[in-house]
Amino acid sequence: MTATTNPQAAAHGDGHAHGGGGGHYTTLGLDNRKVAIWTFIGSECMLFASLISTYLIYKGKSPEGPYPAEAWTNPATGETFPAILNIPVTSASTFVLLMSSLAMVLALSAVQNRNLPKHTTWDRILGSSKLWLWTTCLLGIGFLGFQAYEFTSFIHEGLTMRTNLFGSSFFTLTGFHGAHVTAGVIWLFTLLAIDYKRGLRPEDATTVDICALYWHFVDVVWIAIFTLVYLIK
Amino acid sequence: MAENVQASGQAHDDYHPGWPTYWKVALFLTVVTAIEVSAYYIPAWETSWIYVPSMLIMSGIKFVVVVAFYMHLKYEHKLFRALFTGPLIIASVTLIGLLFLFSKLAIKLGLLS
Numbered sequence: 001m002t003a004t005t006n007p008q009a010a011a012h013g014d015g016h017a018h019g020g021g022g023g024h025y026t027t028l029g030l031d032n033r034k035v036a037i038w039t040f041i042g043s044e045c046m047l048f049a050s051l052i053s054t055y056l057i058y059k060g061k062s063p064e065g066p067y068p069a070e071a072w073t074n075p076a077t078g079e080t081f082p083a084i085l086n087i088p089v090t091s092a093s094t095f096v097l098l099m100s101s102l103a104m105v106l107a108l109s110a111v112q113n114r115n116l117p118k119h120t121t122w123d124r125i126l127g128s129s130k131l132w133l134w135t136t137c138l139l140g141i142g143f144l145g146f147q148a149y150e151f152t153s154f155i156h157e158g159l160t161m162r163t164n165l166f167g168s169s170f171f172t173l174t175g176f177h178g179a180h181v182t183a184g185v186i187w188l189f190t191l192l193a194i195d196y197k198r199g200l201r202p203e204d205a206t207t208v209d210i211c212a213l214y215w216h217f218v219d220v221v222w223i224a225i226f227t228l229v230y231l232i233k
Numbered sequence: 234m235a236e237n238v239q240a241s242g243q244a245h246d247d248y249h250p251g252w253p254t255y256w257k258v259a260l261f262l263t264v265v266t267a268i269e270v271s272a273y274y275i276p277a278w279e280t281s282w283i284y285v286p287s288m289l290i291m292s293g294i295k296f297v298v299v300v301a302f303y304m305h306l307k308y309e310h311k312l313f314r315a316l317f318t319g320p321l322i323i324a325s326v327t328l329i330g331l332l333f334l335f336s337k338l339a340i341k342l343g344l345l346s
Contacts, residue, residue, distance in 0.1 A: 028312060038317055042317055049328045050324075053327065216300075220299050227269065232288055
């Protein structure tokens with residue numbers, strides 16, 4: 001075994017090492033798990049770009065409504081459908097998701113600085129990984145609640161996946177995003193379980209960081225969706 | 234070799250900005266989002282030619298800020314930057330290409346019936 005001065009890793013003669021948090025280090029000195037998550041995020045960029053481009057191509061090509069930003073009257077029945085997108089509700093859900101990213105990054109910071117002395121109440125609040133992980137979870141669930149409300153109201157207003165091209169591409173895009181948020185919330189609950197069982201330590205920072213990267217990616221995808229789908233008519 | 238490997242790895246893994254930066258970023262994101270939503274409700278802005286470019290620019294700034302500060306890509310190893318920006322560029326070019334192919338311009342040029 002090769003000697004190493006790194007307290008977090010025990011290096012092997014073949015050029016890689018085990019990190020204290022369970023990770024392996026490559027010859028570049030990078031944690032394999034972080035290489036994996038960044039590669040995964042790169043592939044997710046292409047997935048969401050394909051879904052967004054499908055939506056943008058199809059949204060103006062539906063011969064029948066309802067439409068995203070303009071009212072439509074069915075010529076056969078005379079029934080009028082209002083513009084379907086609800087900007088105030090979506091703005092609120094966007095704010096919730098942005099704040100969840102803040103909570104997530106504060107959770108990571110709390111884990112990294114677990115061993116620092118905490119003199120004030122504010123230090124203790126900032127140093128509580130459980131508080132920030134719970135906050136992130138609840139905000140994520142809040143976002144999903146907004147999405148459930150939005151989907152339900154759309155269905156009541158006559159827009160389903162089968163109604164028109166806009167409905168198909170809209171529900172596919174936002175549904176995929178919602179599924180990613182759901183996966184993120186489940187992941188966050190596993191971190192909370194670890195935190196309650198044995199406490200998240202600074203050696204676990206990479207484990208939390210990987211989850212945080214995924215969560216922030218879900219947030220940046222929503223930043224793009226909010227503008228391209230909701231705000232640009 | 235192992236010592237160098239670990240030294241370089243640690244240098245990239247350890248530096249993250251502190252919570253004051255995170256709060257400032259959150260405030261910035263909130264303000265930009267508020268401006269975006271306000272623009273949607275200002276008819277003079279919403280109907281002008283500058284509306285779409287301004288929305289795309291504001292959205293792009295928010296995207297970059299989250300990636301740089303919350304995802305720490307600004308402080309990460311260049312391999313991570315390449316792993317993210319490479320596919321992002323491919324995705325963006327694909328998106329723009331598809332939009333062009335299915336646009337009215339493509340129909341005018343006879344590329345699409």
